Amino acid sequence: MSEDYRRNNQSTFMVEQMVLIDIRKFLQSMHKDIKMYPLPDIDDTYDASLILSTRNDWVDMINMKMIGRFDGDEMVYHSFNCAVDDPHNYYPKEFLNTLTPNGLPPHVLKLKIGCPVILLRNIDPANGLCNGTRLIIRGFQKNAIDAEIMLGQHAGKWVFLPRIPLCPSDDEMxxxxxxxxxxxxxxxxxxxxxxxxxxxxxxxxxxxxEPVFSYGQLYVALSRATARSNIRILAVPAVEKDVNKGKKKNRSREWHMHTRASEAEAEARKALTLLACKLSDPPDDSWPC
Known part of the structure; x- marks a missing residue:
């Protein structure tokens, strides 16, 4: 591992993991049997794991929590924003900085060495830099970012990502x-x-x-993994910002659940009664047939 890695990343464990992963990928590229080359245990957690959710706000919340717990020094990049055809400055930069349209990176981009990122635009499809490509941050420069492609045909390839002008894809927003x-x-x-x-x-x-809101969404999420044993699902009610509203909503939900349970129990009792009536020959006086 080069000295640049050690200067940019103070976590010794992460540096060792990067070296081991690079060695393993090099051996695999030479079609070598990994079992013939004993390597220490490699932690592939950040390299081969992903959390999926249905809404952008939940995804952003998870990403911000994870980057806060990630080891290493934080690098912050600020964007340059402007409105098109705005000679009178109706939309100042301070206002544009607060906006994050769909498909655009945020104004304040916080990154750390070793964190996973996703590419939002097609930069060089022939070399694997397509919209949706996942990469690992390897180094920071003033006007470029060193990254490594994580998965796919070009896995392990090192690339440089520049700043580029971006426009929202949804003009009606x-x-x-x-x-x-x-x-x-x-x-x-x-x-x-x-x-x-x-x-x-x-x-x-x-x-x-909350439940999925589009047909086939759950199938897409579950079919991303390579095996059924590699999938974990967490389905919990969303946290309410207003405590009082949350209590009312929970009470209402509990009442509806209790009502549905009572109705189901009544239907089950009725079905058991009718079944018992048909089985009893002659019917017993205790059965209301």
Whole structure:
């Protein structure tokens, strides 16, 4: 491992893991049997795992929590924003900085060495830099980011990511057109189910605070993993911001569940009664037939 890695990353364990992974990929590229070359245990958790959810706000929440717990020094990149055809400055930069349209990186991009990211634009499809490609951050420069492609045909290839001008894909979201110059990446500890279509991920976690809202969404999430044993699902009710509203909603939910349980119990008793009446020959006086 080069000295640049050790200067940019203070975590000795992560540096060792990077070296071991690079050695393993090099051996695999030479079609060598990995079992013939005893290597220490390699932690592939950040390299082969992904959390899937259905909404962007849940994905952003998970990504921000994960990057906060990730080891290493944080690097912050700010974007340059402007409105198209705005000579009177109706939309100042301070306002544009607060917006994060779909498909664009945030104004404040926080990254760390070794964290996984996803590419948001097609930069060089011939070399594996396509929209949706997952990469690992390897180094920081002033106007470029060193990264390594994580999965796919070009796995292990090192690339340089520049700042590029980006425009929102959905023009109907705002009544004006804007442009943002930023690195076309975003954290990918977690990803939306729609964004993960077509990818194969060894270990998948599915986070569902609420049921899926689109047909086939659950199938897409579960079919990303390579085996059924590599899937974990967490389905919990969303946390309510207002405590009082949350209590009312929980009470209402409990009442509905109790009512449905009572109705189901009544139907079950009725079905058992009719079955007992048919089986009893002659019917007993205790059965209301």
């Amino acid at each position: 705002f009544h004006f057109q804007s442009k943002r110059k930023q690195f076309p990446i975003w954290l990918s500890f977690a990803m939306t189910v729609n964004k993960a279509q077509g990818q194969t991920i060894p270990n998948v976690g599915v986070y569902l605070p």
